[in-house]
Amino acid sequence: MRSTPGLTSVIGIVNVGVMIVAVVALIILPFGDDKATTRPAAVPAHKSPVPAASPTAPSAATERSAKEARANELGAVPVLMYHRILKKRLASIDRTPAQLRKELEWLADRGYVPITAAEFTARAIDIPAGAHPVVLTFDDGHPSHFALDADGQPKKDTAVGVIYDVASRHPGFRPVATFWVNKNPFGLVDRDRQSAAVRWLVDRGFEVANHTLGHPDLHRLSKKKVSEAIVREERLLKKLGAPPSTTFALPYGSKPKKRSLAHEGKWDGTSYHFQAVFLAGAEPAVSPYAKDFDPYDIPRIQSNGKRGECRRWCSQYWLGWLDKHPDKRYTSDGDPVHVSMPRRFQGKIQAKFDGLKIAY
Ligand SMILES: [Zn+2]
Numbered sequence: 309m310r311s312t313p314g315l316t317s318v319i320g321i322v323n324v325g326v327m328i329v330a331v332v333a334l335i336i337l338p339f340g341d342d343k344a345t346t347r348p349a350a351v352p353a354h355k356s357p358v359p360a361a362s363p364t365a366p367s368a369a370t371e372r373s374a375k376e377a378r379a380n381e382l383g384a385v386p387v388l389m390y391h392r393i394l395k396k397r398l399a400s401i402d403r404t405p406a407q408l409r410k411e412l413e414w415l416a417d418r419g420y421v422p423i424t425a426a427e428f429t430a431r432a433i434d435i436p437a438g439a440h441p442v443v444l445t446f447d448d449g450h451p452s453h454f455a456l457d458a459d460g461q462p463k464k465d466t467a468v469g470v471i472y473d474v475a476s477r478h479p480g481f482r483p484v485a486t487f488w489v490n491k492n493p494f495g496l497v498d499r500d501r502q503s504a505a506v507r508w509l510v511d512r513g514f515e516v517a518n519h520t521l522g523h524p525d526l527h528r529l530s531k532k533k534v535s536e537a538i539v540r541e542e543r544l545l546k547k548l549g550a551p552p553s554t555t556f557a558l559p560y561g562s563k564p565k566k567r568s569l570a571h572e573g574k575w576d577g578t579s580y581h582f583q584a585v586f587l588a589g590a591e592p593a594v595s596p597y598a599k600d601f602d603p604y605d606i607p608r609i610q611s612n613g614k615r616g617e618c619r620r621w622c623s624q625y626w627l628g629w630l631d632k633h634p635d636k637r638y639t640s641d642g643d644p645v646h647v648s649m650p651r652r653f654q655g656k657i658q659a660k661f662d663g664l665k666i667a668y
Contacts (some may be wrong), residue, residue: 311351374648377437384592416478437642449489488519561588
């Protein structure tokens with residue numbers, strides 16, 4: 309992906325553009341209130357644990373099966389970035405429930421299967437042969453992402469409601485996503501309701517992870533303040549019942565001056581260590597098996613049409629691009645252990661996965 313002609317040169321500008329849009333959106337728009345209702349879960353858990361497969365498991369891929377699936381596990385993966393899901397958009401980065409539903413239907417119809425950011429990072433990509441992973445990420449823990457109705461079901465037009473709705477009509481579409489949250493997850497201020505919401509999601513295979521406590525621009529903070537913003541959120545998530553975060557999304561996509569502090573640091577006696585750091589723009593992510601995969605610099609694609617600055621770097625553009633360049637896209641061999649690819653790409657694999665390689 310990074311060698312796409314004419315692309316790399318615009319990425320820096322794109323990130324700044326996306327960041328400015330996000331800053332403006334946060335300045336002009338108030339955070340949601342505490343209207344969301346959380347009740348005991350009545351929806352059956354849809355947790356899909358990754359089976360403990362081994363190279364000798366019956367599902368192990370072969371050169372023949374990998375070729376039939378046109379597997380390419382060194383291809384690119386779209387990590388989609390959503391903010392608020394509102395019936396009436398108030399900022400360009402908002403999407404309506406109808407727009408989200410349409411995008412997810414489009415993905416489901418083309419054989420994309422959601423995995424979480426944590427699963428992507430951990431290479432726990434357990435999807436059928438011929439399917440493509442997609443990572444759905446929602447930033448800032450807005451009330452439009454998750455709330456339960458009086459029956460204990462996800463509210464219809466929330467992100468989770470739309471995801472379940474699409475999954476109900478597309479059985480292969482795993483209802484999972486990643487929520488990177490701050491001090492009031494899903495707009496909730498009551499600690500018990502925050503905890504009920506986080507546990508509901510985590511119990512069903514969703515990821516709820518660290519996006520700092522107060523959503524500061526980390527580039528402008530001292531080293532100590534960067535670590536404080538991260539540790540305070542991590543302590544909150546622990547109290548709410550979330551597992552330790554393995555992934556982190558940079559507020560505004562803005563990196564601390566000391567970059568390693570985004571994934572590793574310590575404050576007030578508490579240390580943190582994330583396996584991956586996600587940006588706010590603006591191209592498909594490199595396969596986690598590929599040599600040029602940088603876990604601390606994973607790009608995301610803003611969900612949006614092709615207008616204005618989104619002409620070349622939002623989801624409608626990139627999903628269309630991946631559709632037109634199937635050989636550049638991650639396609640699974642159906643075997644979570646082996647790493648399959650056409651022979652011409654085999655030189656791109658990280659040396660440590662050489663023993664698991666199936667080149668056809
Ligand atoms: Zn954010």
